[in-house]
Amino acid sequence: MRAPDTYDYAVIRVVPRVEREEFINVGIIVSCAGAKYLEARIELDEARLLALDPQVDLDTVRRHLATIPAICAGGPGSGPIGLLPQRARFHWLTAKRSSIIQTSPVHLGRCTDAVAAIEHLLQRMVRVARD
Known part of the structure; x- marks a missing residue:
């Protein structure tokens, strides 16, 4: 069995009215250097966002939001930031900013499967249980 890798992650948030500091979690970014893995998954619950701000565009x-997974994937179609090394892209995506799209502070975890880790984080931090 392989030893666990450490990974960094941040929760992607939409903050429709920055001055109110209200947000909904809409995705996860995971960076695992040991697995050479950088991925973001977005699951925007538009009804929840509209409940927070009916005027949001x-x-x-x-x-x-679509730019985040593109930057994680990298390559020529992802703009100049997408051409940076994986860790630099992660740090650029998680840099503090006061705009409609923000991320949580960066957190640390350990896993043997980065894909399973991002799925677990989505379930725990983004998805809302439906009755």
Whole structure:
């Protein structure tokens, strides 16, 4: 059995009205250097976001959120940030900013399967249990 790798993660948040500091969690970014893994998954619950701010521009939010997985994937189609090394892309994505798309502080974990770790984090931090 292989030894666990350490990974960093941050929760992606939409903050529709920055001055109110209210947000919903909409995704996870995981960086695992040992597995050469950097991925973001987005699951935007539009109804929850609209409940928080009925005037939010959903098209703009969707467009901005779509850039995060593209930057994680890297390559020529992901813009200049997507050409940076994986760790630099993770740090750029998780840098503190006061805009509609923000991330939580970076947290640390250990795993033997980064894909399973991101799925677990989505379930725990993003998805809402439905009755």
